[in-house]
Amino acid sequence: MPSPTDRRYTKEHEWVRVEDDLGTVGITDYAQDQLGDIVYLDLPSPGTQVKQLDKLGEIESVKAVSDLYSPVGGEVAEVNQEIIDRPELVNESPYEEGWLVRLRLADPAEVDKLLTAEQYDELVAQARET
Amino acid sequence: MSGGPRQPDIGARLTFDLGKPGRTACSLPAPDVPAAELPPSQFLRRELNLPELSQVDLVRYFLALSRLNYSVDSGFYPLGSCTMKYNPKVHERLACLPGFADLHPLQPPETVQGALALMYDLQRWLAEITGLDAVSLAPAAGAQGELTGILMVKAYLADRGEEGRRRVLVPDSAHGTNPATAAMGGFEVVTVASDNQGNTDMQALASALDDGVAALMLTLPNTLGLFDPNVGRIAEMLHRKGALLYGDGANLNALLGRARFGDMGFDIVHLNMHKTFSTPHGGGGPGSGPVAAKGHLATYLPTPVVDKEGDRFVLAAPERSIGRVGLFYGHFGVLLRAYAYLRALGVEGLRQVSENAVINANYVLARLRQAYHLPYDRHCMHEVVFSGSRQRAKGVRTWDIAKRLIDYGFHPPTVYFPLIVDEALMIEPTETESREALDAFCDALLAIAREAEEEPQVVKEAPHTAPIGRLDEATAARRPVLRWRREGTDAP
Amino acid sequence: MTLPYITNTAADRRAMLAAIGVASAEELFADIPPECRVADLGLPPALSEPDLVRELTALAERNRPVDTMPCFLGGGAYRHFIPSVVGEVIGRSEYATAYTPYQAEISQGTLQTTFEFQSMVCELTAMDVANAGMYDSASALAEACLMAAGVTGRRRIALLSTVHPHHQAVVRTYAFGRDLAVDALPPDGLALGEEHACLAVQQPNFFGYFLPEVEALQRAVHEAGALFIVSADPISLGLFRPPGEYGADVVVGEGQSLGSPLNFGGPYLGLFACRQQYLRQMPGRIVGRTSDAQGRSGYVLTIQTREQHIRRERATSNICTSQQLVALAATVYLAAMGRQGLRQVAELCYHKAHYAAQRIARLPGYSLAFDGLFFKEFVVRCPRPPAEVNRALLEQGIVGGLDVSPHVENGLLLCVTEMNTREDIERLVDTLAQIGGSG
Numbered sequence A: 001m002p003s004p005t006d007r008r009y010t011k012e013h014e015w016v017r018v019e020d021d022l023g024t025v026g027i028t029d030y031a032q033d034q035l036g037d038i039v040y041l042d043l044p045s046p047g048t049q050v051k052q053l054d055k056l057g058e059i060e061s062v063k064a065v066s067d068l069y070s071p072v073g074g075e076v077a078e079v080n081q082e083i084i085d086r087p088e089l090v091n092e093s094p095y096e097e098g099w100l101v102r103l104r105l106a107d108p109a110e111v112d113k114l115l116t117a118e119q120y121d122e123l124v125a126q127a128r129e130t
Numbered sequence B: 001m002s003g004g005p006r007q008p009d010i011g012a013r014l015t016f017d018l019g020k021p022g023r024t025a026c027s028l029p030a031p032d033v034p035a036a037e038l039p040p041s042q043f044l045r046r047e048l049n050l051p052e053l054s055q056v057d058l059v060r061y062f063l064a065l066s067r068l069n070y071s072v073d074s075g076f077y078p079l080g081s082c083t084m085k086y087n088p089k090v091h092e093r094l095a096c097l098p099g100f101a102d103l104h105p106l107q108p109p110e111t112v113q114g115a116l117a118l119m120y121d122l123q124r125w126l127a128e129i130t131g132l133d134a135v136s137l138a139p140a141a142g143a144q145g146e147l148t149g150i151l152m153v154k155a156y157l158a159d160r161g162e163e164g165r166r167r168v169l170v171p172d173s174a175h176g177t178n179p180a181t182a183a184m185g186g187f188e189v190v191t192v193a194s195d196n197q198g199n200t201d202m203q204a205l206a207s208a209l210d211d212g213v214a215a216l217m218l219t220l221p222n223t224l225g226l227f228d229p230n231v232g233r234i235a236e237m238l239h240r241k242g243a244l245l246y247g248d249g250a251n252l253n254a255l256l257g258r259a260r261f262g263d264m265g266f267d268i269v270h271l272n273m274h275k276t277f278s279t280p281h282g283g284g285g286p287g288s289g290p291v292a293a294k295g296h297l298a299t300y301l302p303t304p305v306v307d308k309e310g311d312r313f314v315l316a317a318p319e320r321s322i323g324r325v326g327l328f329y330g331h332f333g334v335l336l337r338a339y340a341y342l343r344a345l346g347v348e349g350l351r352q353v354s355e356n357a358v359i360n361a362n363y364v365l366a367r368l369r370q371a372y373h374l375p376y377d378r379h380c381m382h383e384v385v386f387s388g389s390r391q392r393a394k395g396v397r398t399w400d401i402a403k404r405l406i407d408y409g410f411h412p413p414t415v416y417f418p419l420i421v422d423e424a425l426m427i428e429p430t431e432t433e434s435r436e437a438l439d440a441f442c443d444a445l446l447a448i449a450r451e452a453e454e455e456p457q458v459v460k461e462a463p464h465t466a467p468i469g470r471l472d473e474a475t476a477a478r479r480p481v482l483r484w485r486r487e488g489t490d491a492p
Numbered sequence C: 001m002t003l004p005y006i007t008n009t010a011a012d013r014r015a016m017l018a019a020i021g022v023a024s025a026e027e028l029f030a031d032i033p034p035e036c037r038v039a040d041l042g043l044p045p046a047l048s049e050p051d052l053v054r055e056l057t058a059l060a061e062r063n064r065p066v067d068t069m070p071c072f073l074g075g076g077a078y079r080h081f082i083p084s085v086v087g088e089v090i091g092r093s094e095y096a097t098a099y100t101p102y103q104a105e106i107s108q109g110t111l112q113t114t115f116e117f118q119s120m121v122c123e124l125t126a127m128d129v130a131n132a133g134m135y136d137s138a139s140a141l142a143e144a145c146l147m148a149a150g151v152t153g154r155r156r157i158a159l160l161s162t163v164h165p166h167h168q169a170v171v172r173t174y175a176f177g178r179d180l181a182v183d184a185l186p187p188d189g190l191a192l193g194e195e196h197a198c199l200a201v202q203q204p205n206f207f208g209y210f211l212p213e214v215e216a217l218q219r220a221v222h223e224a225g226a227l228f229i230v231s232a233d234p235i236s237l238g239l240f241r242p243p244g245e246y247g248a249d250v251v252v253g254e255g256q257s258l259g260s261p262l263n264f265g266g267p268y269l270g271l272f273a274c275r276q277q278y279l280r281q282m283p284g285r286i287v288g289r290t291s292d293a294q295g296r297s298g299y300v301l302t303i304q305t306r307e308q309h310i311r312r313e314r315a316t317s318n319i320c321t322s323q324q325l326v327a328l329a330a331t332v333y334l335a336a337m338g339r340q341g342l343r344q345v346a347e348l349c350y351h352k353a354h355y356a357a358q359r360i361a362r363l364p365g366y367s368l369a370f371d372g373l374f375f376k377e378f379v380v381r382c383p384r385p386p387a388e389v390n391r392a393l394l395e396q397g398i399v400g401g402l403d404v405s406p407h408v409e410n411g412l413l414l415c416v417t418e419m420n421t422r423e424d425i426e427r428l429v430d431t432l433a434q435i436g437g438s439g
Helices: A029-035 A081-085 A088-092 A108-113 A117-129 B055-066 B089-095 B113-130 B142-159 B177-184 B202-208 B231-240 B249-254 B295-300 B332-368 B398-407 B435-454 B456-460 B473-478 C010-020 C025-029 C049-060 C084-090 C108-125 C137-152 C165-177 C214-223 C276-281 C308-314 C324-361 C386-395 C422-435
Strands: A014-019 A022-027 A038-042 A055-061 A065-069 A074-079 A101-105 B134-136 B167-171 B188-192 B213-219 B244-248 B268-270 B291-293 B305-309 B312-316 B384-387 B424-427 C156-160 C181-185 C196-203 C227-232 C250-254 C270-274 C287-291 C297-301 C377-381 C411-415
Touching (some): A014 A108, A065 C308, B055 C108, B089 C049, B113 B291, B113 B312, B113 B332, B113 C049, B142 B213, B142 B291, B142 B295, B142 C165, B231 B244, B249 B332, B332 B384, B332 C049, B398 B456, B435 C010, C010 C025, C084 C324, C108 C270, C108 C297, C108 C324, C137 C196, C137 C276, C324 C422, C386 C411
Antiparallel strands (some): A014 A022, A022 A101, A038 A055, A074 A101, B268 B291, C377 C411
16 A cells, blocks of 8 residues: 655654644554554653654664654644554554654755655565565 | 463452452561660551461462573573573572571671682683783673773773773674663773674774773673673783773683683673573573683772682782672672582583584574574574574564463574664574474474465464463553552552 | 483484584584583592582581571671471472573463562552562662663762661662672761752661651652662561652662571572652563463563663663562562561561660660661660670670771660560670670
């Protein structure tokens, strides 16, 4: 299934969907599949400042820990409490209910540096071949 | 263990649930002295919630649980890097002797000369086996031995004004304790790649090696079961740059009586008594991780070491010791089993151990190489690493293969380690297994390879015959329940 | 010679070498450079089993086990009653020869008993979560201090000077690794700064005494933003208020008293429990309860992402193998003693120690070094150096106490447990009287 076109992607398999100056951030379907059952998320609290591609937090599955990177720079406005209580939501609905944080964008133009859905799908196709 | 009917839900009822107020499992004497005044109630506890069981119920409960365990005494453990060899029973008998078990660590030294003599001799023999000069028996396990070694490196460098060496090199195939230890030593970890032969990539090592490097932590044979023939050159390179070579001795089983770390250029090495030296694994300890060092580093060994003054044995603190790493002197109860093992084997016995360990591993390699991908096509030493990549292409993961082995009556091998092999399956038979046991094990893995081709579902849903089915580890991590709570109360 | 621990015969080996495709085993060692090889080592010749038993028994007989004499020695390792069921259970090879329970389906014995252990440690200490055990009380304390430094981001560790000297030493060793400073503070006039990650105290302390104002102390520690770490004697917790009730953030302790012999100093058992909020920073293995697809209850190692095999250099600790079989002994001990038994043991220790202290204090030349509440250990000021007193006691077939004269002038730390009979105590008192010149 092709990735949703209403958002942009990083090489590290995060996505961001921008509405006005708010960016909603999550991980892709490929990422959640690779990680397996997600059991815990370590995310920054509201007010935290991040730069584009800074480490945003960590995602844990039963047997692995992965670093999460911020697709854009800004201030953390909101953390999705649903996924803190039910980490499996990220596996079940990575693009909708399983969003992770909302950021107030420092520079909306940064989004242009990210991959389009098409470019991201190509990246994943290549990754699957190796 | 395997096969047979599934147990009733034994996991649902703990000692707390099985007991009843007023029951007890042992009898204590009445006070034979006049009662002293108890302190005021604010110092005392109001409630103590521990189980109350009769002795018969207690024994039945713990013994029923024991029957759910796989163990060396019930079957083969092909676990790579664990050296799960047979634990000789005579050692258990000897460890119970009151003259060993009932010694207080602080009692007068003249009353424990036998114990100190044992430790002194063990120190000497481990030095002899490793080809190094001095040994401390203090560290409690391999990881603590590693920490000891890294702290010795740190102290040595500090004494020479070289605190600027903040980096420790660790191969990409290393056991997780290595980088964890380096971090506990305050060092930055730099990973060094392996080459396509499974040896240390000498180019990568050369570029990583600068004046900021304190040491390289090397396991030999490595976690791929391969002996790096460049070890002498590696030691030279490090020493020329003023760095030290630390040896993780977990895989010593392949080299016993044949090759010595000191001769290869290692400066400090830790050993695992609960691997190479046959002491029981206990379900996760106690182990013991003595550390051996070259002459110029002996002064940094942890406190205490056992010295001889005339014909008396004493506990001593090396002059520049990094200090204590444990409450007392090390795991004497474990060390005496290792001592007995060495006395039962002698040099000839040690050489038989390494010979048979290496033959057994290569036999498994030969029998399985058609069905499973062998990433490094060369003779191995005491362990062999396969990849489940061929089976993965059919949708069957190494994890599934491991679980399916349980149905065939075997404990799975080490899986997904080392990290540099995709879908890794690491098999270390040890020398105590017979050819028949290895054939049965290989036959099972060959059957599973066929199942992966023809009926993958039976592999993916395994185990089918263990005392319990595949457990939900995701929920266990998401919503942890880590202690018993009285029914109806909330979990934390 | 034929070793009973090697199963393959020469014929087996020949067949296997043929299957491998080499002419001799030597070819399999070809990667070892010649200059690294040895053919012989300076080790004594191999012994048959009867000879081995004879040799080791002779070695054991060169020691004087404390069970053969009245013993009043404590100082971190204790002679407590070990119910025979403990040895019966841990002697089962299904427990003793099992591997670490990474494959949960065939390790439920180890896992369920560990869950029991964690539960009992929590009940005993009144804390929220406990791990599966650490090497010993000293390294458990060290790891607790490192955890506090990690949690607070501060670089100094404070402990009271009355913490066991060996515990202090181990904390310093571990602190050296992380470049943390360690301050040993006097119990009176405590000055805890904003740079301190924690304050560690021992209850009862090295000299056997409880802190008189632990509530006030805990408040001061928390006001300074530091963690309050308590190292507790688990037997004392059969009687005394658990640290979880007076504000401890981490409780550690020595589990040797819970069903393990003295073993000349090891293997022992580090107890480690903490508040729920520190769960993910806690070192060591943790077992959790879950179920299989059929809804059967089972146990697994959980939250393993803290540990070295996953997080590697970012792990909470490098610990791998710990003290599982010793933890099992403690579990069986606590289940066997139960709610009544542990209290009884604690009371016996308390009454016997107080009786002994009272009698000794009345001997001319002897006095109690400290005032205050004690449990099973106390310090006596002797009329002669404690080394001499101990020598004289030993000549009379009594193991005396620990010489603590570096801390207290002519100080002797005596320990009395449920294993000391009244007769033992009277003999000690009479002998001390003689030594003091008044008997």
